[in-house]
Amino acid sequence: MGNPGVAPQQATDAELISRWQKGDDRAATMLVERHSQPLARFAASLGEREGIEELVQDTFVRAFNSLDTFRSDSSLRTWLFTICKRLILDRKRSERRRRDGTELEEGHAVQEYGALDTLLADETATKVSEAVARLSPLQREVFLLRVADGMPYGEIAKVVDSTEGACRVHYHNALRTIKEYLGDD
Amino acid sequence: MTDCTNGELRDLLPLLAHDALEARDAARLRQHLAACAECRAELGLLARARAVFDAATPAISTAAIAAGVQRATRPGGVQRPALRRAYGRRWMPGRLVAAAASVVFLASISLTLLARTFGAPAVGGDSVTASGARDSASELRLFASAGLNVTGGLSDLSDDELTTLLDELDSVEATIDAEPSTLRHALIEDPGGF
Numbered sequence: 001m002g003n004p005g006v007a008p009q010q011a012t013d014a015e016l017i018s019r020w021q022k023g024d025d026r027a028a029t030m031l032v033e034r035h036s037q038p039l040a041r042f043a044a045s046l047g048e049r050e051g052i053e054e055l056v057q058d059t060f061v062r063a064f065n066s067l068d069t070f071r072s073d074s075s076l077r078t079w080l081f082t083i084c085k086r087l088i089l090d091r092k093r094s095e096r097r098r099r100d101g102t103e104l105e106e107g108h109a110v111q112e113y114g115a116l117d118t119l120l121a122d123e124t125a126t127k128v129s130e131a132v133a134r135l136s137p138l139q140r141e142v143f144l145l146r147v148a149d150g151m152p153y154g155e156i157a158k159v160v161d162s163t164e165g166a167c168r169v170h171y172h173n174a175l176r177t178i179k180e181y182l183g184d185d
Numbered sequence: 186m187t188d189c190t191n192g193e194l195r196d197l198l199p200l201l202a203h204d205a206l207e208a209r210d211a212a213r214l215r216q217h218l219a220a221c222a223e224c225r226a227e228l229g230l231l232a233r234a235r236a237v238f239d240a241a242t243p244a245i246s247t248a249a250i251a252a253g254v255q256r257a258t259r260p261g262g263v264q265r266p267a268l269r270r271a272y273g274r275r276w277m278p279g280r281l282v283a284a285a286a287s288v289v290f291l292a293s294i295s296l297t298l299l300a301r302t303f304g305a306p307a308v309g310g311d312s313v314t315a316s317g318a319r320d321s322a323s324e325l326r327l328f329a330s331a332g333l334n335v336t337g338g339l340s341d342l343s344d345d346e347l348t349t350l351l352d353e354l355d356s357v358e359a360t361i362d363a364e365p366s367t368l369r370h371a372l373i374e375d376p377g378g379f
Binding site for chain 1: 188196199200203204205230231233235236237238239240242243245246249250251253255257258259
């Protein structure tokens, strides 16, 4: 239950959800402000380039319309990530169908991510970007959730539909790949 | 870049920047960092990786997203994408009602005329005349357009004239502009009147 005495900025996700369900629109705005950027970053890491704002909005709409299915054994952000990922997969399937059944291969996402190098002025950051682009999609996803969002392995496992141990391995393999790429230069 | 041998603490490095560690673990890690160059280097690498991910994220407007979410999730709100769904809500019922009304209108007249043509009594058994159709202006226009004199009543029409009228009915546009209120009232008030 929400605590009316707590300022929205300090309220937990569960409290904000409760407030929103009671009609407090500011609570929904707070949730959107809190989680939009991580969702956009997550979508970008999965190769999405266009329509990210719409994707994030659709993620929230779908989440808010099915809050009764939200299980509090995971965090709201983890749940949002899983919804966002499903929407992205739906998009990719639609795009694939439009492209006369051409299979979307792993390399596509890597190439799209690597194309962002030009956005980075720092040479070291450019090298890191190139290294990240060399990761497999799953490694990059796990690495992003761990590094950019600070998620525990247990939560990451829910997003990528894997196990905690496997996610730990993916993270360290990703880190080793990046280090090796930087060390080879 | 070499790796620190303290795997447990090294594994916690990504969480330090997010305040996602227990206070005790955070204190242990900071103490370790002060003495471990490998972990400091790795922490720097993770910070650069975070910057890369941020730089790769297109700019978004959280205000616009919040407004869209509010519209789509509150009662009376319009789901995004608004065009397709709103189109479905606003357009379909009106067209369907008009089409259904047209079908009912034409089917009623056709069935009645067929019954009369082949001698079967209409429901209710009453004789049918143009005036019996409650002076329906639309009917009169229809009969006139078929070149028929209907001042006496449908029962006075010959088989050829009825055939001409049926042909005229077949050529009538299936979709009508407005609900045929006068005919509807006639049907409701006196369903056997035809």
